Amino acid sequence: MKNDKIKRVEEMERIMDKSADIFKELDAVLDKLEENLADYKKLDEYYSSENWFLDVEDFNNGVLPQDLKCGVLSEDGAYDLFGENHELAIRMVEIAAKMLRR
Incomplete structure (x- = not known):
């Protein structure tokens, strides 16, 4: 049976890895969003x-x-x-x- 310290470190390691993956995905999506802003503005202007x-x-x-x-x-x-x-x-x-x- 694992002791509490090992469990805690393993849990924190999982959280860190999960958070790093999410931040990387978010950064890529934010890049896409930022790149699309000029086109989105063009759509907004067209619509009106x-x-x-x-x-x-x-x-x-x-x-x-x-x-x-x-x-x-x-x-x-x-x-x-x-x-x-x-x-x-x-x-x-x-x-x-x-x-x-x-």
């Missing part, structure tokens, strides 16, 4: 532009191909994405504050 309204009108009038993937022309799709972005940003700030407070 005259071009978006013209594209929606063209789709509704059959000018655009019916098999064209065009979820971007849905008000709900973009609205949901922008809302999700907002909620994720708040969550990231809240988690960062917890991490800094320890």
Whole structure:
């Protein structure tokens, strides 16, 4: 039977390894997020532009191909994405504050 010290060190080692793996994954995802910010801004600007309204009108009038993937022309799709972005940003700030407070 292992003594308490060995169990404690093994447990802390598992926690350290798990945390290191999570931080590495998070860093990679944050890199992707940061790289995507310019494109995301472009989407946001498109969604509130005259071009978006013209594209929606063209789709509704059959000018655009019916098999064209065009979820971007849905008000709900973009609205949901922008809302999700907002909620994720708040969550990231809240988690960062917890991490800094320890």
